[in-house]
Amino acid sequence: MLFWYVHGALWGRFAGSTETVLTQDYDTVERSGIDGLIASIERWRGGNLS
Structure with a gap:
């Protein structure tokens, strides 16, 4: 979550x-769940969280 x-x-x-x-x-x-939230942010950012 963090x-x-x-x-x-x-x-x-x-x-x-x-x-x-x-x-x-x-x-x-x-x-x-939380994995879905993280995947959502990844999609929103175009697959890049770095």
Whole structure:
């Protein structure tokens, strides 16, 4: 969870419409767990978290 949080903050995931992004993340975690959240950030960043 900390990995998701740090990368979300580091890459500005919540800089725009925070409520919308958090709602999407809540839905993702219900469906896929923490691995789904990390995969979601990877897709959002174009597959690159480094």
